[in-house]
Amino acid sequence: MSVTLKDVAALAGVSRSAVSRTFTEGASVSAKTRSKVEKAAKELGYSPNALASSLTTGRTKLIGLISNNFHNPIFLEVFDQFTRALQERGLRPLIVNLTDETEPANSVRMLRQYSVDAAIVASSTLPPSFAKAFHDAGVPVVHTFGRSATSPEVHVVGIDNVECGRMAARELLARGYRRVGYLGGPKDATSAMDRYRGFMEEVEKHPELDVSYSFAGAYSFEAGRTEMLRLLAGAPADGYFCGDDILSVGALSALRDHGLKPGKDIGIIGLNDMEMSRWENIDLTTIHQPIKQIITSSVDLVEEMLKDPKRYPEARIFPCRVIERGTLRPRP
Amino acid sequence: MSVTLKDVAALAGVSRSAVSRTFTEGASVSAKTRSKVEKAAKELGYSPNALASSLTTGRTKLIGLISNNFHNPIFLEVFDQFTRALQERGLRPLIVNLTDETEPANSVRMLRQYSVDAAIVASSTLPPSFAKAFHDAGVPVVHTFGRSATSPEVHVVGIDNVECGRMAARELLARGYRRVGYLGGPKDATSAMDRYRGFMEEVEKHPELDVSYSFAGAYSFEAGRTEMLRLLAGAPADGYFCGDDILSVGALSALRDHGLKPGKDIGIIGLNDMEMSRWENIDLTTIHQPIKQIITSSVDLVEEMLKDPKRYPEARIFPCRVIERGTLRPRP
DNA sequence: CTCGGCCTTGCAACCGATTGCAAAATATAG
DNA sequence: CTATATTTTGCAATCGGTTGCAAGGCCGAG
Numbered sequence: 001m002s003v004t005l006k007d008v009a010a011l012a013g014v015s016r017s018a019v020s021r022t023f024t025e026g027a028s029v030s031a032k033t034r035s036k037v038e039k040a041a042k043e044l045g046y047s048p049n050a051l052a053s054s055l056t057t058g059r060t061k062l063i064g065l066i067s068n069n070f071h072n073p074i075f076l077e078v079f080d081q082f083t084r085a086l087q088e089r090g091l092r093p094l095i096v097n098l099t100d101e102t103e104p105a106n107s108v109r110m111l112r113q114y115s116v117d118a119a120i121v122a123s124s125t126l127p128p129s130f131a132k133a134f135h136d137a138g139v140p141v142v143h144t145f146g147r148s149a150t151s152p153e154v155h156v157v158g159i160d161n162v163e164c165g166r167m168a169a170r171e172l173l174a175r176g177y178r179r180v181g182y183l184g185g186p187k188d189a190t191s192a193m194d195r196y197r198g199f200m201e202e203v204e205k206h207p208e209l210d211v212s213y214s215f216a217g218a219y220s221f222e223a224g225r226t227e228m229l230r231l232l233a234g235a236p237a238d239g240y241f242c243g244d245d246i247l248s249v250g251a252l253s254a255l256r257d258h259g260l261k262p263g264k265d266i267g268i269i270g271l272n273d274m275e276m277s278r279w280e281n282i283d284l285t286t287i288h289q290p291i292k293q294i295i296t297s298s299v300d301l302v303e304e305m306l307k308d309p310k311r312y313p314e315a316r317i318f319p320c321r322v323i324e325r326g327t328l329r330p331r332p
Numbered sequence: 333m334s335v336t337l338k339d340v341a342a343l344a345g346v347s348r349s350a351v352s353r354t355f356t357e358g359a360s361v362s363a364k365t366r367s368k369v370e371k372a373a374k375e376l377g378y379s380p381n382a383l384a385s386s387l388t389t390g391r392t393k394l395i396g397l398i399s400n401n402f403h404n405p406i407f408l409e410v411f412d413q414f415t416r417a418l419q420e421r422g423l424r425p426l427i428v429n430l431t432d433e434t435e436p437a438n439s440v441r442m443l444r445q446y447s448v449d450a451a452i453v454a455s456s457t458l459p460p461s462f463a464k465a466f467h468d469a470g471v472p473v474v475h476t477f478g479r480s481a482t483s484p485e486v487h488v489v490g491i492d493n494v495e496c497g498r499m500a501a502r503e504l505l506a507r508g509y510r511r512v513g514y515l516g517g518p519k520d521a522t523s524a525m526d527r528y529r530g531f532m533e534e535v536e537k538h539p540e541l542d543v544s545y546s547f548a549g550a551y552s553f554e555a556g557r558t559e560m561l562r563l564l565a566g567a568p569a570d571g572y573f574c575g576d577d578i579l580s581v582g583a584l585s586a587l588r589d590h591g592l593k594p595g596k597d598i599g600i601i602g603l604n605d606m607e608m609s610r611w612e613n614i615d616l617t618t619i620h621q622p623i624k625q626i627i628t629s630s631v632d633l634v635e636e637m638l639k640d641p642k643r644y645p646e647a648r649i650f651p652c653r654v655i656e657r658g659t660l661r662p663r664p
Numbered sequence: 665c666t667c668g669g670c671c672t673t674g675c676a677a678c679c680g681a682t683t684g685c686a687a688a689a690t691a692t693a694g
Numbered sequence: 695c696t697a698t699a700t701t702t703t704g705c706a707a708t709c710g711g712t713t714g715c716a717a718g719g720c721c722g723a724g
Contacts, residue, residue: 002444002470004679004680004681005680005681006680006681014703014704015703015704015705016680016681016682016704017682017683017703017704017705018702018703018704019681020680020681020682020683021682021683021702021703023681024682027682027683028701028702028703029702029703030689030690030701030702030703033702033703047441047444047445048445048680048681049445049447049679049680049681050445050446050447050681051383051386051387051392051446051447051680051681052387052679052680052681052682052709053680053681053682054383054681054709055383055384055387055679055680055681055682055708055709055710055711056680056681056682056683056708056709057681057682057709058709060383062426062446065427070408070411070412070415071408071412071607073405073408073608075408076402076403076405076407076408077403079402079411080402080403080429080431083402083427083428083429084429084431087428087429092426092427092442092446093426093427094394094424094425094426094427095397095415095424095425095426095427096415096419097412097415097416097419099412099416109379110424112334112379113379113380113381113382114382114383114394114424115381115382115383138334221607221611249611249613252613253611253612253613256612256613257612275403275553276405276608279553279581279585280585280588280589281581281584281585281588281613281614282613336709336710336711337710337711338710338711346673346674347673347674347675348674348710348711348712349673349674349675349712349713350672350673350674351711352710352711352712352713353672353673353712353713355711356712359712359713360671360672360673361672361673362671362672362673365672365673380710380711381709381710381711383710383711384679384709384710384711384712385679385710385711385712386679386711387678387679387680387681387709387710387711387712388678388679388710388711388712388713389679389711389712390679665724666723666724667722667723667724668721668722668723668724669720669721669722669723670719670720670721670722671718671719671720671721672717672718672719672720673716673717673718673719674715674716674717674718675714675715675716675717676713676714676715677712677713677714677715678711678712678713678714679710679711679712680709681708681709682707682708682709683706683707683708684705684706684707684708685704685705685706685707686703686704686705687702687703687704687705688701688702688703688704689700689701689702689703690699690700690701690702691698691699691700691701692697692698692699692700693696693697693698693699694695694696694697694698
């Protein structure tokens with residue numbers, strides 16, 4: 001069917017090697033042959049088969065991109081940024097949607113079958129062991145949005161979730177909230193636990209506070225809403241750190257059910273600063289996570305690993321900051 | 333590096349063909365050899381190289397998935413469904429993000445280099461010619477969310493946008509709106525034009541109506557908001573069909589700026605029924621598009637094209653329905 | 665026990681490229 | 695114009711598999 005090296009070689013009247021060389025960076029071909037080959041290639045509409053060449057070169061430029069957050073709106077940005085960043089560098093994202101499973105073995109096997117050059121695990125809810133499975137299988141891996149401490153063999157890019165917990169707590173306190181609560185994501189997500197730790201660490205410095213916490217079943221609208229409804233049925237706090245913007249929006253919806261005004265009756269601060277948090281009908285005060293920088297840096301790291309697979313693992317942590325909008329009362 | 337066919341063959345004491353055969357469906361191998369091979373394979377942790385085999389079989393199971401909607405929340409569902417549906421069938425999505433470009437040549441070339449078995453163009457804003465470029469290059473293609481009429485060589489799966497326009501108009505009229513407007517997506521999107529046509533066709537049956545229309549620069553929150561702000565600065569209609577949910581949300585935000593209550597002062601009906609339209613703080617009346625069915629059907633179609641590449645092209649059109657929520661006044 | 669037929673198996677060619685090596689062609693020096 | 699150094703080129707092996715073909719093994723039937 002499609003036109004191959006051989007066809008071009010025949011038409012140009014040169015050897016197959018010559019054709020191959022004109023298409024590979026920095027190979028030795030004379031200007032004359034090159035132009036003959038290029039002419040023939042254009043005439044036939046030839047473009048080299050990346051997969052065939054990967055056989056000998058050992059590089060496919062395929063990067064496995066693995067996630068399980070497909071319903072969190074922040075994923076829109078994550079995904080757009082990842083695909084662009086990869087494309088810009090001539091790399092191709094091969095997607096794995098593991099919404100239903102958390103067992104790494106299948107993903108590892110599949111991505112190895114496709115000889116990906118590297119894998120990116122983009123999730124704050126998958127355990128460090130997940131990313132490590134790739135490492136152990138000899139696939140270079142970056143865990144974006146991962147926890148830095150527990151997986152020393154794996155490169156991690158993200159934020160300091162413990163510090164974000166502290167930051168949220170400080171913010172609530174500075175605005176005079178005294179009955180404060182943490183409404184976190186799923187308990188088995190490292191991000192949920194780290195934010196919890198930071199939050200508690202900070203509030204425990206103030207024994208006079210009334211502190212509570214709980215964990216939603218997922219980082220989702222429904223889970224946030226359900227959990228907040230549960231809290232409202234008892235004796236709710238007056239200021240909450242919701243471990244994620246989408247949880248926050250769910251919580252806001254629950255408040256509205258009870259006729260409570262966010263920012264007046266009950267304060268909410270989220271985390272992520274997803275696009276929708278800016279929308280006037282949401283207007284969520286939140287902690288901004290520098291998604292674009294995190295992702296660019298992740299892809300940079302991938303590129304560097306391709307050059308040096310034995311690169312010493314590192315954690316790249318980006319600072320976050322509070323974005324003030326309408327769901328917390330003003331500072332006094 | 334990695335373990336190959338040859339290693340397994342050596343360990344199992346059989347020929348390479350034997351190993352290959354135990355890993356290919358319906359090849360002739362005796363139970364004895366098969367078990368020897370499987371044992372050796374397990375011992376070495378072997379799994380076949382999909383790319384190498386694609387060389388001879390001509391099938392990669394790679395499917396190009398091309399889109400440019402990465403910032404529309406509906407994309408969350410689209411993407412989740414596509415990746416799952418493909419995975420379930422053992423196909424792998426290779427993503428192309430063409431947010432910045434609309435020229436098919438690059439995408440076509442790239443996907444051919446990776447020998448994708450087929451391509452899916454998932455966009456209502458790319459022109460039919462885009463999908464056709466794949467067809468012309470010999471790559472089986474399905475245009476999901478495309479316009480059926482204008483590209484007879486290309487399979488299309490989606491909705492009848494003209495009918496949706498009519499449906500929206502009828503809905504506004506039935507609720508007593510008499511000054512009605514269409515706030516569409518970008519003029520070069522077939523979906524925006526088709527919805528416009530349907531809408532106009534229906535309202536023009538009623539000469540007493542006061543009809544207006546305009547087009548936003550994109551299917552985005554900002555574009556919807558900007559356009560609605562512009563309309564509100566003049567003499568706005570009292571009932572709008574916004575050509576997309578995300579446009580609607582932008583428009584709602586503009587109404588709020590002017591202290592107008594959606595559903596009371598001005599009516600809005602959207603299209604898509606994205607997840608967020610259900611949120612209480614948005615609560616958008618909209619036309620539901622059966623995303624899941626559309627996508628499942630698209631992937632089915634892809635599978636069938638793989639079996640029969642010369643399959644006669646067809647259009648698969650799914651019916652939509654109005655979902656009543658809070659942004660239109662009740663029917664009298 | 666022999667024969668014909670069917671199932672298994674291995675050989676070898678091939679898929680579309682890359683690359684080390686040695687020969688050929690060209691450039692440079694003397 | 696010859697001798698040497700430098701490119702450029704093609705040959706052939708290789709990457710990790712698949713597959714047509716013919717030979718070998720096994721079966722039941724006669």
